[in-house]
Amino acid sequence: MTDGPEGVRLQKVLANAGVASRRVCEQLIVAGRVRVNGVTVTALGTRVRPETDIVDVDGTAIQLDASKRYVMLNKPTGVVSSMRDEQGRPDLRRYTREWPERLFNVGRLDAETSGLLVLTNDGELAHVLAHPSFGVDKIYIAKVRGTVAPQTVQRLRAGVDLDDGPIAADKARLLDTSVGSSLVELTLHSGRNRIVRRMLAEVGHPVIELVRRQFGPLHLGTLPAGAARELTTVERGALLTLARRPSPPMDTDPETP
Structure with missing residues (x-):
């Protein structure tokens, strides 16, 4: 000052x-x-x-540096979370062409997971928000095989044992059931590799479809798959506020649900 x-x-x-x-x-x-x-x-x-x-x-x-860009993308399935994929698969470059800045993704979603991904040229913010120790909450909606019982939802909250150690959902709830499948909402701060898919497989309900609906204070809302937009002033403020808070010691694994 x-x-x-x-x-x-x-x-x-x-x-x-x-x-x-x-x-x-x-x-x-x-x-x-x-x-x-x-x-x-x-x-x-x-x-x-x-x-x-x-x-x-x-x-x-408050965002003071006007050179910084913050974009929300609804990543479709089949797209890898990379700005240039060495294997030639569809990547994120097609969604950043309208912005002159060189944007990159905050964390990642695996190719078969759709949903909210943040793109930015703010390297400091990207590093903080993507680091698992920071514990940013993410909310996922998973369509899984089979009828999920209340006891299974409780087990997800209580924790399951995976090859790389125990893990518990911060929140879990059953949204819907139909013939042969169920919809489950999970809230996690963990950044472990493919953690949502592995947790649900462990309780006997493999994932059919998976979408990330929320990342910290950001909500996907009605943004169509494959569409991108800049964050609003309110959204930018919420994201920057989150990035400036002290980070508690938590998981240290890379983020991919």
């Missing part, structure tokens, strides 16, 4: 970031609702460097 002639006035930076009009941003500052680098500021003469300073309003991080 800088109070001298260097930097840009805080209210101008907030207005440029889309928080509100400059007048409203001034009111937010005076009311003590804005922090710069973790310190509450109330002086309208405060100046910041958008490239390096961290600003939040009411505890929600």
Whole structure:
């Protein structure tokens, strides 16, 4: 944070970031609702460097660096989570062509899993969110073989033993059953390789289809398969806020459901 002639006035930076009009941003500052680098500021003469300073309003991080791009993709099945696949399989490049920045994926989904994938050119954020020790919650909907019993759902919550150690779903619930199949929702923070598929196979219900509906604060919503869009201001703020929190020690395995 800088109070001298260097930097840009805080209210101008907030207005440029889309928080509100400059007048409203001034009111937010005076009311003590804005922090710069973790310190509450109330002086309208405060100046910041958008490239390096961290600003939040009411505890929600504000994106100041306009060069950073954050995109949500509904990855279809059959597409690998890579910007260039050495085996020539369909990859993510086709979904990033409309943005001039060089984007890359945050974590990955296996080729046969569809759903929410974040693409960005913010390397620091990508590293933090993709690292399993950070424990970002992901919600999956799985269509599985067979009729899932309530006892099986409880077993998923209590934990199952896999070859690489025990694992428990943070949340699990049965959404629907039909002839020969069931829909199960699982919430996990683990980043272990193909963990959702392995957990469900272990309880006797192999996955037929798998989609990730939520990644941290981001929801897939009605975004069609194969479509991509930039995150909204609110979504960016929620994602940046999540990335700035201290990370607890958790799993250390690579992420692929």
